[in-house]
Amino acid sequence: LEARLEQANLLKKVVDAIKDLVQDCNFDCNDSGIALQAMDNSHVALVSMMLKAESFSPFRCDRNIALGINLSSLMKVLRCAQNEDILTLKADDAPDVVNLVFESSESDRLSEYDIKLMDIDQEHLGIPETEYSATISMPAAEFQRICRDLIALSESVAIEATKEGVKFSCSGDIGNGAVTLRSHTNVEKPELNVDIALSEPVALTFSLKYLVNFCKASGLSGTVKLCLSSEVPLLVEYTLASNSYLRFYLAPKIGD
Amino acid sequence: QASQITILVYYRAQ
Numbered sequence: 582l583e584a585r586l587e588q589a590n591l592l593k594k595v596v597d598a599i600k601d602l603v604q605d606c607n608f609d610c611n612d613s614g615i616a617l618q619a620m621d622n623s624h625v626a627l628v629s630m631m632l633k634a635e636s637f638s639p640f641r642c643d644r645n646i647a648l649g650i651n652l653s654s655l656m657k658v659l660r661c662a663q664n665e666d667i668l669t670l671k672a673d674d675a676p677d678v679v680n681l682v683f684e685s686s687e688s689d690r691l692s693e694y695d696i697k698l699m700d701i702d703q704e705h706l707g708i709p710e711t712e713y714s715a716t717i718s719m720p721a722a723e724f725q726r727i728c729r730d731l732i733a734l735s736e737s738v739a740i741e742a743t744k745e746g747v748k749f750s751c752s753g754d755i756g757n758g759a760v761t762l763r764s765h766t767n768v769e770k771p772e773l774n775v776d777i778a779l780s781e782p783v784a785l786t787f788s789l790k791y792l793v794n795f796c797k798a799s800g801l802s803g804t805v806k807l808c809l810s811s812e813v814p815l816l817v818e819y820t821l822a823s824n825s826y827l828r829f830y831l832a833p834k835i836g837d
Numbered sequence: 838q839a840s841q842i843t844i845l846v847y848y849r850a851q
Contacts, residue, residue, distance in 0.1 A: 627844045814844060830848075836839050
């Protein structure tokens, strides 16, 4: 494997966003790119990352390899990179280590680190293509704010999508709270758009603790997409450049 | 009180 990222910052932000949810992960490398799928310890949330080969320049992977990496170790090394550094990931065919090289575009500094790999026996889940009942696209910062506000009142949030809009509501010991968003197009600032595509109304309840955790990815993309259907996990997607993505799946809470 | 389901209920291991 040899994969060069223009900005080390991208990988730094991705790892920073998921490191509190999942600890040891396989980075599956093949000629289409670098993928990661892992569940949190409680098996309630699942992270799925795809960094497409096109996100790297150049990208070369001659043989499929799984790099088992402890994310806290990876984060320690990524913190040694300046945000603007060019990052090159390298690994042999049957690697014991992954090699990270940081190059400054402005100076002649070159830093090199090796991280020891782990053998991780991780089950890989098959997530079918799903036609969701509701797909909501909104500013990532807005979603983060709603989750942070509501967790002050309650552990859970009900997300209800109807043709009227999408309502995030919660109830707790001190009282209730709700935020409703309607579809909204801002010609001047399209990054503030809220788009709700609905094939049928849907209402599901989720643990806010996980949603707040997912929102650590807000720095990766201006927009977040929420996909809901009855009886399937919520998909929270942050789209990255070149069709790469960071997706979180969260199993709902159900009544008795 | 709603109870929490796991991801495994929905998605099969490959």
